[in-house]
Amino acid sequence: KFNEISLWEGSDEELRAGKTKFRQSLLELPKKFPSGNYFKVVEISSQGGVFKATLIVDHLGEKKEAHAEWVCEWIRSSDEKLKLLDLERKNYLELRSDKKVLYNDYTYKVLGGTPHYDTQINKGISEWAGLISKFGDMAMTGHHGIAIGDVNGDGRDDVFLCDGGSLPNRLYVQNDDGTATDVSVGSGIDWYEDSRAALLLDLDNDGDQDLVVATIAMIVFAENNGNGQFAIKGGFPGAQYPFSLSSSDFDLDGDLDVYVCIYGEGDMNSGSRGFDERSPVPFHDAKNGGKNVLLVNRGGFSFTDETESVGLGTNNDRWSFSASWEDYDNDGDPDLYVANDFGRNCMYRNEGGRFTEDAKGLGLEDTGAGMSVSWGDYDRDGTFDLYVGNMFSAAGNRVGAQAKFASGRGPDEILEMRKMYRGNTLYRGTEGGFSDVTRDARVSMGRWAWSSGFVDINNDGWEDIVIANGYITGWNKEDDL
Structure with a gap:
């Protein structure tokens, strides 16, 4: 918990310090913030010989x-050197805590004793690329999820880990002392197919956690015998490039159903998938992605594709990353939000087991690079709020701010294109819909955000936001302007 939070708004003449004082303040930053000081240029412009740059600044x-945000103005002096004319600090936020850290990394303490920790878990994609027979079976960007649940009924959470093609999936059962035992082989789930996502949930209502895995071959359903051993009961081969899974009893019949997000259409005969098969067109509003699938639970591990019959076929042509269920309108049935890459997201309102797509009407289209979605009530007003994880790109912000950006395009289309790199979006729920409060809440910059979630990390009763982010950084140092 943070003991002190300081905010600073507006202009302050004392911050317009002299050159000597400013230089000394910069030199003292590593002492005040030893964990790191980071400056990210997000906008740059020039007019009349004066250069203006906007930076996002983080002191850790x-x-x-x-x-904070820094707005710096520079001029080129007679000796061709840049001279700082002015610096304005905006939106300053400082946090202090009596604790050094909220969390410690316990990965090695929990998994370090398992036999494959060093040979599989502790290796990255760069090592596997030169060892596996077909690189296409392993997602270079690491789209491999986990599922958490109590597989053996001992009251402790266990972890199922999806992995890339040519590497087996892993199931770790938690021990009394908090460590884990690898039971992958004995449990019958150490499959070598590229696996993207998994769910541990009770599909047959017998009181134990069954398993659903989105593999490159099919959606696999496996029954738990109650002791953590699984038997494959069937599969759905019609999802050719699955990226994520979500589950809810949308029709309120007592059985959990499964929704599958399909990123890009695939060709099972050629082996091409995603970008190998086609590119998203147009880049900011692509409608040539895969078709998501709703698998309705008929009992006895039998599932049928009812996507079209229940109304989920509307706008079902996007590059979908993830989906989340919540009864946002409090009418008793779960509604569905789908986060799509390369364009608009979808909001399906459930009306007695049939869906109506109304993202635009509710103000929830969010034309960014959608990768994750989470429901919560961050302001505790009793209405659901929505946080969507997108892509934040400093380079994109710099390029998109230029007057010549996307010349020849209409103003609305330019706004949509600029949203692609703006970052994450927070929607506040109201009685009549949702409003975008991202800027006021200062939650857009989650970097390259793959996953995000509302969670009260410090147990103070208020939901915080946790974001998993990162991407590959190349060695190209050429200017982007």
Whole structure:
């Protein structure tokens, strides 16, 4: 829990410090914030010989951190050197805590004793690329999820880990002391197919956690015998490039149903999938992605594709990354939000087991690079709010701010294109819909956000936001302007 939070808004003449004082302040930053000081240029422009740059600044320390925007003005002097004319600090936020960290990394303590920790779990894609027979079976960007549940009924959570093609999936059962035992082989789930996502949930209502896995071959359903051993009961081969799974009893018949997000259409005969098969066109509003699938639970591990019959076929042509269920309108049945890459997201309102797509009407289209979605009530007003994880790109912001950006395109289309790199979006729920409060809440910059979630990480009763982010950084240092 943070003991002190300081905010600074507006202009302050004392911050327009002299050159000597400013230089000294910069030199002292590593002492005040020893964990790192990061400056990210997000906008740059020039007019009349004056250059203006906007930076996102992060100062990190063990017990305090600070975040702000800097707006700097420069001029080229007679000796061709840049001279700082002015610096304005905006949206300053400083946090102090009596604790050094909220969480510690316990990966090795929990999994370090398992036999494959060093040979599989602790290796990255760069090592596997030169060892596996077909690189196409392993997602270079690491789209491999996990599922958490109690597989053996001992009251402790266990972990199922999806992995890339040519590497077996893993099931780790938690021990009394908090460590884990690898039971993958004995449980019957150490499949070598490229697996993207999994769910541990009770599909047959017998009280134990069954398993659903989205593999490159098919959606696999496996029954738990109650002791953590699984038997394959069937599969659905019609999902050619699955990226994520979500589940809900949308028709309220007592059985859990499964929704599958399909990223890009695939060709099972050629082996091409995703970008190998086609590119998203147009890049900011692509409608040539895969077709998501709703698998309705008929009992006895029998599932049927009812996507079209229940109304989920509307706008079902996007590059879908993830989906989340929630009864946002409090009418008793779960509704569905789908986060799509390369364009608009979808919001399906459930009306007695049939769906109506109304993202635009509710103000929830969010034309960014959608990768994740989470429901919560961050302001505790009793209405559901929505946080969508997208892509934040400093380079994209710099390029998109230029007057010549997307010349020849209409203003609405340019706004949509600029949204692609703006970052994450927070929607506040109201009685009549949703409003975008991202800027006021200062939650857009989640970097390259693959996953995000509302969670009260410090147990103070207020939901915080946790974001998993990152991407591959190349060595090209050429200017982007």
